[in-house]
Amino acid sequence: MYEILVKKELAPSVKLFEVAAPQIARKAQAGQFVILRVDAEGERVPLTIADFNRETGSITIIFQEVGASTKLLGQLEVGDALHDFVGPLGQPTHVENFGTVVCVGGGIGIAPVYPIARAMKEAGNKVISIIGARSKDILIYEEEMASVSDELIITTDDGTKGRKALVTEPLKELLDGSAPVNLVVAIGPVIMMKFVAETTRPYGVHTVASLNPIMVDGTGMCGGCRVAVGKENKFACVDGPEFDAHLVDFDNLMARQRMYKRQEKDHSDHCEGGSCKCQSH
């Protein structure tokens, strides 16, 4: 079983777990993900690896409670165990000394950007990080990101912390600046990644986005996570999750992410109506 070793609340409805999974921790690299199931009836939930510790044999995941599964997940405590935990899945981030790398993390996406920023730093890059959230209360991983970045820029939509701006604003200033930017890595809401891609496109700076489409098996078997990249269809689980952001059809990705919105809403109404059978087992 995959025991929860550490639980922290990083922000309202944003939780961190360290999960005992020595076989996965042994192999995990920045950019990869895991799939978990909370219980025997649970859905398979893909989550990007926020950190790994080869010595303690643990994997860190950070998630926001949005749907039924993540809400159920959030109710688990230290000592409880996940039913299933599989990984590390997907291709690791391509890390080398590019020169200057800008790491952009939005909302919950800051967590998976962290191991990438760290790996980029360890590879000798100058790392400039831009992290953004709606408000300071839900800004996570500020210290961690500061510890692996040469420069850290914070933005909030409401101006309660850092600059009152979207992440693309300081990004554009960096691209306009005199120092060259060699690579941009973006993880966050799809709409943010889309606008990061549009911001860097005119500058021709290689930009990588980590995609989080709906997925079932995570091994290339179901094809549900297919994304249009350039003229091709790719499977995010095995070909990704990272792709050249300038080639990704983000609008299609956003549409596909809404595939089960109605069912999820019905499910949550049904739970809140008090007649819920689904969490009683």
Add this chain to the structure above:
Amino acid sequence: MSISLKKHPMPEQDPKVRAGNFEEVALGYTAELATAEAARCLQCKAAPCRQGCPVEIDIPAFIAQLKEGDPAGAIRTIQQVNSLPAVCGRVCPQEDQCEKYCVLAKKGEAVAIGRLERYAADLAREQGGEDPVSVVREDAPKVAVIGSGPAGLSVAGDLAKKGFRVTVFEALHLPGGVLMYGIPQFRLPKEVVQAEIDVLRKLGVQFEVNAVIGRTFTVDELLEEEGFDAAFIGTGAGLPYFMGIEGENLNGVYSANEFLTRCNLMKAYQFPTSGTPIHVGEKVAVVGGGNVAMDAARTALRLGAEKVYIVYRRSDKELPARLEEIHHAKEEGIDFQFLTAPLAVEGKDGWVSGLTCIRMELGEPDDSGRRRPVEVPGSDFTLDVDTVIIAIGQGPNPLVQSTTKGMETNRKGNIVADEQTGATTKPGVFAGGDIVTGAATVILAMGAGKKAAVAIADYLNEKTKK
């Protein structure tokens, strides 16, 4: 006494009733039916039926035992060579294998060998019977079996019976592979698969789920670091093909793999009691004509679709699905659109709103020996559907091949392996089933597993001698 030229019919759920439930369609023979059917067997000395069985079951022997009222003996006979009798009795294409060679088939209908196999297996399971005793030796060589579908389970069972230590690695959270995620409950109940896997556990086979070989471990790590002496790769055909037509990424377009996995493995038909949702519209088009297409179409119907089409580009004569499945699908009201090929998926607000197709006619035979479908100009039309399921086949999943050093694959990405032994170009690594041959049947994968088990045992015995 003259022998009836007809098989005893299989009792089945009424088509109208079963189209609304996930219970098994074929109910199985009663004791009376089984005994009467067993009595049809001529017990020929030549037993031509045996040449049609990829796992070489002693068919006349087990049928004689059934006739004599010894079902326990019958299942022992079958299990000597077949680790999944209740599965095979249900999903093997017997009409193309054992039953095709039955002497009775020349004048009438073959003995219902598959139904009798199922009867013996079900009875043994229901009555509990004797548990198999593990003969696995603690100091025996260790074999890693990658993939827990029919090929892997067959290898695992045979090697455990020879005393070897076997661990089966499965990427998903339940063992069984396509038997669990692909074939629907109404054709192969999951409890039946689980029960046969439990027999393998009792034989001493270990199962490790949530282990993605190529990621969690590579084959090289299993052999070099984890202490395995040989490996068998039976990862199947786990990469869905799409058509590459306009609109294929619209919401409401599924691969059959995803659609069936959501329903069979993740129990989406119980949503929200189960956590995984599924989208089934009112009108569904399934593209393809194989067993997987039949399974997807019949599943969609059971999930509440009002109208389900099968869109197939050749005629009914070329349908690759089993006759029984086609028959069942027709009885349940699936609408077959033959000689029809999809051109584009139409969309509205990001969702499927139709499937534009064109009528075909059959021309000269192609490489597959089947007549090539040719478009009839100007015959395009749009089917009014809101869900499209693509069931045009699967290719080899590259995860294991791409992470295994020194193992040759062919142009299509299948593993190159000796047909008789399953030996790959990497010493100590064997492969079989769909990952070698391309998508085929459960029993062919089991047959390949069987041959590989013999070769792996020889390899290990040779290795320990040195």
